[in-house]
Amino acid sequence: MSEMSKLLQSELKVVNIGAKTFIEDLKLQERDVIHVAWKPPAGGDVSLIRALEVLEKDEKIKEANEKVVNIMKASHGVLIDMAEAIDVVPGMDENTILHAGPPISWERMCGPMKGAVIGALIFEDRAKNEEEAVKLIESGIIKFSPCNEHSAVGPMAGVLSPHMPVHVVKDMTHGNVSFCSVNEGLGKVLRYGAYDESVIKRLKWIREEFAPIMKKALALKGDGVDIKSLISQAVHMGDECHNRNKAATSLFFREISSYFFLLDEDKKAIARCVEFMKGNDHYFLNLSMAACKAATDAAQNVEGSTVVTTMARNGVDFGIRISGLGKETWFTAPADKIKGLLFPGFTEDDANPDIGDSTITETMGIGGFAMGGSPAIVQFVGGTVADAIAYSEKMYTITTSENTNFSIPTLDFRGSAIGIDVLKVIATGTLPIINTGMAHKVAGIGQVGAGLVSPPMDCFKKALLALAEKRSEANE
Incomplete structure (x- = not known):
C-alpha cells in the first residue's frame, strides 16, 4: 500500500491556520480541529516586511541589542x-x-x-x-x-x-x-x-x-x-x-x-x-x-540597536525613543484609552487617554511585564491571575533578554523580559503591555480607575522605517 493510500485511510488530524472560518464546519463533521492563530508578519504591510527582511539579517543589530540590555541589567x-x-x-x-x-x-x-x-x-x-x-x-x-x-x-x-x-x-x-x-x-x-x-x-x-x-x-x-x-x-x-x-x-x-x-x-x-x-x-x-530611568538613559545611543529606551505619554500622544536612533528622536502616535476597572460613579468617557512617564518601568521590564508575579494587581487593573501570568509570558516574544535581577517567582523565578525590540514587535504584532492608572480628563478630579493599555503600533512602525532608512544611508 502506498504512503498516500495509508494517509487517506488513516484518521486525519486537522490544523486550521489563520482565519477561523472553517472551524465550525469541521466541528459539525465531528472532526478534531487545532487552530493556529497565524497572521502575516507586520500585518502584511509590504514596506514593513521589506524593512524587517533587511534588518533581521544584520548580525550587528543583535550585538548592539545585547549590549543595550547588558547595560540596563548592570x-x-x-x-x-x-x-x-x-x-x-x-x-x-x-x-x-x-x-x-x-x-x-x-x-x-x-x-x-x-x-x-x-x-x-x-x-x-x-x-x-x-x-x-x-x-x-x-x-x-x-x-x-x-x-x-x-x-x-x-x-x-x-x-x-x-x-x-x-x-x-x-x-x-x-x-x-x-x-x-x-x-x-x-x-x-x-x-x-x-x-x-x-x-x-x-x-x-x-x-x-x-x-x-x-x-x-x-x-x-x-x-x-x-x-x-x-x-x-x-x-x-x-x-x-x-x-x-x-x-x-x-x-x-x-x-x-x-x-x-x-x-x-x-x-x-x-x-x-x-x-x-x-x-x-x-x-x-x-x-x-x-532607577529605571537611570538604567535606560545609560543604554541610550548604542549604534545599531533597535531596543526601546523610552516609552512615555502626555495624555495626547504616546512616544517612544530607540537606543540606536538617538535621544533627540521621538516616534509618536495618539495615546489610547485605558481598559480596566473604574471607580464607582465614573465611566470610560470620563477617563483621559493614557498619560505619564511611569511606563519607564515597563521599558525596564517590570510594571506590566512583571504582573505575573503580582497576583493582587488584578484587583486594581482587572482581569485574572492567569491573565497576568499570560501577559508576562507573552512579553518574552518581543524582548531581547531576561533580567535575573528581577526574577518572577510564579514563573519559576524566570528573569523578567527586558529589551523591547522594535523588530520583534512588528514581526509578531504583539505590543508591550502596560498597567496604569486612569486620570479624569477634567483637571483636578483625580484618578478614576486603573487598567491595561498598550502603545499605538504606529509608534513602532515609524521607528522601524527610520531604522531601515538609517541602515540604507549607512550602506550608501
Whole structure:
C-alpha cells in the first residue's frame, strides 16, 4: 500500500491556520480541529516586511541589542540625595516647566496636564490663581520640555517646576544621575491636575519640611538607599513596582526611617514625615521610576540597536525613543484609552487617554511585564491571575533578554523580559503591555480607575522605517 493510500485511510488530524472560518464546519463533521492563530508578519504591510527582511539579517543589530540590555541589567540605581530641581536637573531654569511624555505645546495639552502646570506656577509663586497662570503661559515666558529630555521622569501629568524637590538617583555602575519628584499620595494631587489650596499647601510642606529632613536622613545614612535591591526584593513579595508598591514602600521605609529618629529635629516634624511615608503606599513608585530611568538613559545611543529606551505619554500622544536612533528622536502616535476597572460613579468617557512617564518601568521590564508575579494587581487593573501570568509570558516574544535581577517567582523565578525590540514587535504584532492608572480628563478630579493599555503600533512602525532608512544611508 502506498504512503498516500495509508494517509487517506488513516484518521486525519486537522490544523486550521489563520482565519477561523472553517472551524465550525469541521466541528459539525465531528472532526478534531487545532487552530493556529497565524497572521502575516507586520500585518502584511509590504514596506514593513521589506524593512524587517533587511534588518533581521544584520548580525550587528543583535550585538548592539545585547549590549543595550547588558547595560540596563548592570545598572545599579541608588538614592543618594534630595535637592530642588533647579539645582540638579540639567537644563532647568526659573522659566522652565518639565512634563510627562513626548514634546507638547500648551495649546495641545490635556486637562490634567494643564491643571498641573497651573498648579506648579501657583506653587512657584509665579501666579496667584488660574487666570494669572494662563496669562503668564500665553505671554511666552514659560518654556515646556519633556522630563525625559532632562534625565527626569514624572508620573501622570509629570509636571516638574524649578523649586520642586526631587529624588536624586545615581547609577553606580555607569555614573549617570536621574531625577523624580516626591509622590504626593492619592486624592487631590498635582499629578492629576488638581491645584486647590490643599494641593499647594502639601507641595510646599514637602519642599519646606519633608525634603530637607529626608536629605539629612540620607546624609546620615551615608551610602544611600539601594533602589535596585529593593525592587528585586519587592518583586519576590508581590509588587510589580508600577501600580503596586506596597512591599517596596515598606522596604524603603524600613531602610530610612531609623535615620529620621536619629536627627536633631523637632519631634513633631519627624512624626509628620514618618506618617507621610507610612500612609502612602505609592511612595516608592517615584523611586522605581528614577532607577529605571537611570538604567535606560545609560543604554541610550548604542549604534545599531533597535531596543526601546523610552516609552512615555502626555495624555495626547504616546512616544517612544530607540537606543540606536538617538535621544533627540521621538516616534509618536495618539495615546489610547485605558481598559480596566473604574471607580464607582465614573465611566470610560470620563477617563483621559493614557498619560505619564511611569511606563519607564515597563521599558525596564517590570510594571506590566512583571504582573505575573503580582497576583493582587488584578484587583486594581482587572482581569485574572492567569491573565497576568499570560501577559508576562507573552512579553518574552518581543524582548531581547531576561533580567535575573528581577526574577518572577510564579514563573519559576524566570528573569523578567527586558529589551523591547522594535523588530520583534512588528514581526509578531504583539505590543508591550502596560498597567496604569486612569486620570479624569477634567483637571483636578483625580484618578478614576486603573487598567491595561498598550502603545499605538504606529509608534513602532515609524521607528522601524527610520531604522531601515538609517541602515540604507549607512550602506550608501
